[in-house]
Amino acid sequence: MSEITFDAVERGIRTTAATVLRNEQHFCDLDALAGDGDFGNSLAAGFRVIEAELPTLDKSNIGAFLLKLSMIISKHVGGSSGPLWGTAFMRAGMLCKDKTSITLEDMEKIVTAAIEGIQARGGAQPGDKTLIDVLIPVRDAIGEHARGDGDTKAALRDATAAAEDAAERAKSWVAKRGRQQFTGDRSSGTPDPGMVAVATILGDLCTEFGVSRSTVNA
Amino acid sequence: MRKFLNDPNNFVKEMIEGVHLANPGKFKLVPEFNLLYRSDRPDNSKVSIVQGSGSGHEPAHIMAVGPGMLDAASPGAVFAAPPVDTCLACIEHLKSDAGVLVLINNYQGDRMSWDMAIEMAQAQGIKVEKFIISDDVAVPNSTYSIGRRGVAGNFFVIKACGAAAERGASLDDLLKLAGKVNDNVRSMGVALSSCTPPLKGAPLFDIAEDEMEFGIGIHGEPGRRRDKTKAADAIVDEMFDAIAGDLPFNKGDRVAVMINGLGGTPISELYLLYRRAAQRCEQAGLTIVRNYVGEYCTSLEMAGASLTLLRLDKELEDLLAAPAEIPIRVF
Numbered sequence: 001m002s003e004i005t006f007d008a009v010e011r012g013i014r015t016t017a018a019t020v021l022r023n024e025q026h027f028c029d030l031d032a033l034a035g036d037g038d039f040g041n042s043l044a045a046g047f048r049v050i051e052a053e054l055p056t057l058d059k060s061n062i063g064a065f066l067l068k069l070s071m072i073i074s075k076h077v078g079g080s081s082g083p084l085w086g087t088a089f090m091r092a093g094m095l096c097k098d099k100t101s102i103t104l105e106d107m108e109k110i111v112t113a114a115i116e117g118i119q120a121r122g123g124a125q126p127g128d129k130t131l132i133d134v135l136i137p138v139r140d141a142i143g144e145h146a147r148g149d150g151d152t153k154a155a156l157r158d159a160t161a162a163a164e165d166a167a168e169r170a171k172s173w174v175a176k177r178g179r180q181q182f183t184g185d186r187s188s189g190t191p192d193p194g195m196v197a198v199a200t201i202l203g204d205l206c207t208e209f210g211v212s213r214s215t216v217n218a
Numbered sequence: 219m220r221k222f223l224n225d226p227n228n229f230v231k232e233m234i235e236g237v238h239l240a241n242p243g244k245f246k247l248v249p250e251f252n253l254l255y256r257s258d259r260p261d262n263s264k265v266s267i268v269q270g271s272g273s274g275h276e277p278a279h280i281m282a283v284g285p286g287m288l289d290a291a292s293p294g295a296v297f298a299a300p301p302v303d304t305c306l307a308c309i310e311h312l313k314s315d316a317g318v319l320v321l322i323n324n325y326q327g328d329r330m331s332w333d334m335a336i337e338m339a340q341a342q343g344i345k346v347e348k349f350i351i352s353d354d355v356a357v358p359n360s361t362y363s364i365g366r367r368g369v370a371g372n373f374f375v376i377k378a379c380g381a382a383a384e385r386g387a388s389l390d391d392l393l394k395l396a397g398k399v400n401d402n403v404r405s406m407g408v409a410l411s412s413c414t415p416p417l418k419g420a421p422l423f424d425i426a427e428d429e430m431e432f433g434i435g436i437h438g439e440p441g442r443r444r445d446k447t448k449a450a451d452a453i454v455d456e457m458f459d460a461i462a463g464d465l466p467f468n469k470g471d472r473v474a475v476m477i478n479g480l481g482g483t484p485i486s487e488l489y490l491l492y493r494r495a496a497q498r499c500e501q502a503g504l505t506i507v508r509n510y511v512g513e514y515c516t517s518l519e520m521a522g523a524s525l526t527l528l529r530l531d532k533e534l535e536d537l538l539a540a541p542a543e544i545p546i547r548v549f
Contacts, residue, residue: 083302083334
């Protein structure tokens with residue numbers, strides 16, 4: 001399988017919403033370790049609206065669909081996560097204008113655009129312990145398969161492993177952006193909730209799309 | 219909570235409806251986006267000037283819409299940035315061949331919402347640019363801002379750009395003009411009490427009867443220090459020194475002076491503060507060309523005031539003197 005269809009994108013979004021809602025309290029607990037403890041609620045507020053509106057959203061193409069999601073996320077996800085996650089979806093939507101299916105190469109460009117959007121909006125640099133520190137290895141994992149075997153399932157498997165690894169490695173870092181920066185060194189030793197959220201979502205996407213995690217390189 | 223309220227959730231909506239009803243024929247209202255705009259805008263020969271920040275700073279900005287000032291305002295909830303769809307709707311309703319200028323006070327939430335909306339609008343082919351206002355000398359960074367906060371000095375950016383836009387200034391000209399005003403305006407505020415957002419129902423912070431927060435932000439965020447209150451003249455002196463030394467303002471400068479009430483301080487006290495500010499200007503050799511005493515950018519019912527100085531040149535003097543009309547006729 002090398003094409004990602006509109007149906008797969010919609011299924012992925014539905015899975016993402018379910019993951020975010022199921023982990024609402026867990027993400028809050030992670031955020032409370034060094035931030036203000038509302039990350040799970042903030043994210044869930046937006047994805048609750050997505051779950052409710054999913055049946056009636058514009059599904060004429062992937063671009064229009066993602067742009068609509070970007071609006072909902074920006075409006076309903078609280079704090080700075082709203083515009084940051086919203087920008088990621090907006091940049092992705094702009095790249096998918098009029099498309100009804102995308103390739104792994106498109107996906108690599110989409111994640112790159114999302115990273116650039118988040119950086120433009122929030123000013124984060126690699127190593128600041130933010131969302132982009134999980135998205136960069138995810139993008140790279142996708143890119144390897146885009147230029148290699150073109151296998152979307154293998155790309156998802158390796159992107160998930162890369163995300164989990166990045167979230168784990170970043171625990172020891174000191175946060176330099178967002179609310180966690182105010183706690184300074186106290187943020188060292190705690191996970192970044194945004195990075196964990198991305199890894200958790202990808203893990204659930206593996207389950208949803210029947211991607212075996214057993215072959216993941218150790 | 220001593221407030222006139224129906225449902226606290228409807229506070230902003232009902233306030234805007236009141237402004238709309240009080241000015242029959244002058245404004246159009248788009249309730250789902252808290253958007254109020256001049257009935258005679260957009261005009262393709264004029265740049266539309268818009269601003270949307272959190273509510274709770276009235277008259278900024280919903281009551282600063284009118285000829286010679288803003289063409290539209292689309293505020294968020296109390297002390298909350300307007301959501302992206304609100305910002306985008308504002309730009310879409312006000313789009314003009316001459317362009318749209320978005321004025322933004324320097325707070326992260328406002329900047330992110332407007333930046334996203336501007337990007338989406340530009341992708342649709344709408345001509346729109348932004349300018350970030352940052353006049354507060356109190357703190358280099360704050361809870362909600364990277365860099366200086368935008369406070370009462372935003373009035374002068376709106377007034378100058380509003381007047382110039384009426385005369386047909388281009389979007390590029392207005393961006394340069396906004397930059398000139400922002401470069402020459404400085405503010406600092408002091409709070410004597412907290413304020414109570416309607417939905418929160420409790421004061422934002424605790425402050426004792428005999429204390430002041432020096433360098434307060436307009437969302438109740440901390441300033442330079444908490445201190446015992448002192449004589450009014452001494453408070454003005456400290457604000458004046460912080461502002462005048464910052465630009466710096468020099469002997470011979472022609473200036474506009476604003477004493478802005480933060481919402482809970484009577485006009486009598488504001489004039490008492492102005493008295494000292496005028497004395498200090500005279501001592502420093504600054505010529506006061508125009509003065510503004512009243513409420514321009516508030517923090518709900520917070521007792522307190524800010525001082526703003528703007529250094530003028532001929533162009534700015536001329537633009538400040540141009541006619542303007544807004545729902546609260548403060549000038």
